[in-house]
Amino acid sequence: MDQGQDDLYAVDASGVNLRKLCGGGITNTMESCVAAAILPGNPDAVIIGDSKLGADSPSLRFTRKELDNFFAAYQAGEI
Structure with missing residues (x-):
């Protein structure tokens, strides 16, 4: 069951350590990275920073x- 976006932001995630995920690159000298973690109490939700x-x-x-x-x-090339 999907939670609404408001519910996702209601969860306290202040103690969550986001894991750095890298791959690909913007240029030959710079790698693209984001930080992400599973939202506590909801394995079907992700935090991205x-x-x-x-x-x-x-x-x-x-x-x-x-x-x-x-x-x-x-x-699909839609975005």
Whole structure:
């Protein structure tokens, strides 16, 4: 069952350590990275932040379904 976005932001995630995930590159000299973690208490939700900012990074929260839809639209050339 998907939670609404408001519910995802209601969860206290202040103690969550985001894991740096890298891959691909913007240029030959710069690698693209994000920081991500599973939302506590909801294995179907993900927290994503800016790896360069560390603990000071603002974060976004998405359900796995939302991320799947985003990637499908990207692969289809819709975005």
